[in-house]
């Protein structure tokens with residue numbers, strides 16, 4: 001009789017432990033579906049980020065023979081712009097200088113080719129525009 005009472009006691013304890021463990025294992029199993037797909041192309045807009053006195057990306061491309069748009073997203077508190085020149089260094093496009101904001105530039109049609117661009121405030125901020 002004594003042994004039987006002990007056995008019943010152990011079963012009760014085991015049951016309590018199992019109950020505790022069971023409730024702990026029902027942790028958040030429903031992760032919210034992240035729906036932040038940022039691949040919505042907005043026409044031919046090209047975005048260039050200016051951050052820490054550098055452009056990103058430094059290589060951009062645009063179609064030949066038609067006007068296109070460049071969005072300069074200046075994340076710095078320093079002033080930046082985008083100026084595009086031809087191989088001889090003549091300025092073909094000069095964007096307004098902005099600070100800590102986004103600006104949309106409309107660039108007139110260019111012939112196919114490779115054009116260097118830079119920030120006129122920081123000539124060491126450079127990139128290459130490939131038109132083709």
Ligand SMILES: [Cu+2]
Pocket residue numbers: 053078079080081119120121122125
């Ligand atoms: Cu700059």
